[in-house]
Amino acid sequence: MDIKCSYISCKKPASFICHCSDVSIVACSKHFKAHINSSPELIHNPESVFKPLSPILKTETTKALQKTLQNFTESVSTIKETLQCLNRAGDFLVKSLNKRKKICKKYIQGLVESNEFPIASTERYRLSDEVTLKDIEKEMKNVISGLEIEDLKFEAYKLINVLDSLNLTERIESDIEDDRDKWPYLDNKLYFFEDNTKSLVEFNPVSCKSKIKPIEIGEDQGHLAAICEIPGGKVFTSGGFSDTYRENSYIIDLKTNTSEVLPRIRPRMRACATYLNQSIYLFGGWFNNSTCFCDRIDLNNKIVVSISNLPSNIGNTSAVAINDKILISGTSNFLQLYNTKDDNYSIVSRGLTFGTDNLLIQDKNRVILLSKPNIFVCDMNNLENWINISSGASFESTTSKPVIRGRMAYFVDMSMNIYQFNLDTFVLKKMPRFNS
Numbered sequence: 001m002d003i004k005c006s007y008i009s010c011k012k013p014a015s016f017i018c019h020c021s022d023v024s025i026v027a028c029s030k031h032f033k034a035h036i037n038s039s040p041e042l043i044h045n046p047e048s049v050f051k052p053l054s055p056i057l058k059t060e061t062t063k064a065l066q067k068t069l070q071n072f073t074e075s076v077s078t079i080k081e082t083l084q085c086l087n088r089a090g091d092f093l094v095k096s097l098n099k100r101k102k103i104c105k106k107y108i109q110g111l112v113e114s115n116e117f118p119i120a121s122t123e124r125y126r127l128s129d130e131v132t133l134k135d136i137e138k139e140m141k142n143v144i145s146g147l148e149i150e151d152l153k154f155e156a157y158k159l160i161n162v163l164d165s166l167n168l169t170e171r172i173e174s175d176i177e178d179d180r181d182k183w184p185y186l187d188n189k190l191y192f193f194e195d196n197t198k199s200l201v202e203f204n205p206v207s208c209k210s211k212i213k214p215i216e217i218g219e220d221q222g223h224l225a226a227i228c229e230i231p232g233g234k235v236f237t238s239g240g241f242s243d244t245y246r247e248n249s250y251i252i253d254l255k256t257n258t259s260e261v262l263p264r265i266r267p268r269m270r271a272c273a274t275y276l277n278q279s280i281y282l283f284g285g286w287f288n289n290s291t292c293f294c295d296r297i298d299l300n301n302k303i304v305v306s307i308s309n310l311p312s313n314i315g316n317t318s319a320v321a322i323n324d325k326i327l328i329s330g331t332s333n334f335l336q337l338y339n340t341k342d343d344n345y346s347i348v349s350r351g352l353t354f355g356t357d358n359l360l361i362q363d364k365n366r367v368i369l370l371s372k373p374n375i376f377v378c379d380m381n382n383l384e385n386w387i388n389i390s391s392g393a394s395f396e397s398t399t400s401k402p403v404i405r406g407r408m409a410y411f412v413d414m415s416m417n418i419y420q421f422n423l424d425t426f427v428l429k430k431m432p433r434f435n436s
Contacts, residue, residue: 003049007031016046078207082159089152096147103143158208160406187229187401192412193221196242200235200252203418205405208431210418215252217259222246223414226273226282228401230299236280238262238297241269245287249297263304265295272399274319274326276340283310283317283328283338290315290331308343311336316397320362322380329358329369337383348383352376357395361402361409363423370395375426390426395419 003014005028012028018035020042025035026049036044053061110116119135120142190203197220200213225240230251238249247267250259271285280297284290290313296305314330319338326338328345333353336345354371361368367383369376375390400411402421409421410431418431 005031007034014049017049018044018046020044074207079159082155085155086152086159089155093147093149093152100143187403189229190400190403190410190412190418191227191229191235192400192416193223193225193237193240194416195223196220201416202254203410203412205403205408205410213254213257215257215259217250217252218248218261219246222269223416224269224397224399226268226271226285226399228273228275228280230275230280236273236275236297238265238273238282239268239271239285245269262297262302265297265304266293270315270397270399271317272319272401274321274401276321276326277324281307281319281326281338281340283319283326284314284330285317286315289313308345310334311345316356316358318358318360318398320360320367322362322367327360327367327383329354329360331356335369349378349386352386357397359395359398359400359402359411361404361421361423363404363409368423368426370421370428393428395428395430
């Protein structure tokens, strides 16, 4: 915000700040002269409110401001569009409720005047006019059923996500400090390739919209590849499957839509990619069968390092970074912690039973294990104690890195279905088919 002159009724921008007393004076040129004349006994040592920046800080500050401007511009557009959708969905819901209000009033009037209530009996032969509580409950369900509230809830969630995204302080500080390694939620958006194409889908969790980015890349890409964001506005992708296994790995520049081929990494599918401290980790996965081999990609030197194998062949791996360790889940109820310094694995919980399709989500100081059909949660500092808090989750195999916005986590499965997972209610919802 503009720094305004602190004198009452003055709307001019401030030019100077003076620390001549316990209370600093911020004033425009005119009122600063008046301040000096009114307090000649004080020692005035004025400073300009405009400070010169070093070339590096100037560049970083400009980039941060441009990014903030872009975020505000996108938010304004999304808010306007969402409010229009909210109005339409709200109007439709109000009409439905008013219709049901009339029905309720009509039924009440009928009961008062003639002690009668309409019952649509499904019994072919009914020998008595006697009405049971079951009859009443059935008719009452007909009165309240059919309310279309999902569209309204969906638009409301979108608006909440936009409002949450307007808190940009941490994002700007991160841009200026360029210290993304300390931020565990690196992924800002969902990225995945349309199967057997070179088209990268970018899903924005704030606007809940997708766009297609044609990428200059060596070959058509498949599904269930290991893919994640890395610093510098780039995306790492490796492996996947479409008719055959994809054997190449790339770093994609999201600004230029170009790709850089990496040294050969052992091909696989059904394994997620996890970024930590300028490295990407790949654990197990599937290559004709579940596998145990694991790799670390050193992004500084662009080399591939083989790390310790998993204790057994594990497919459908998911992982989250916890300090210098990585929690890994996978098939056969696999749940272990990899120590990046010691290059070894340790069991964190025994006897936990979960589905083949699974996904780890880090939510502040807790970890959520989303599986089919059960959902488990534990404290990040107590990985041995998992609580089954819900059941009924349904999704297909995924190698997605979840993106969190507000209290919603988003991920994509092998069929390009995008899901919204409520971190408070633990409700999993399939989003409308992605569109551009």
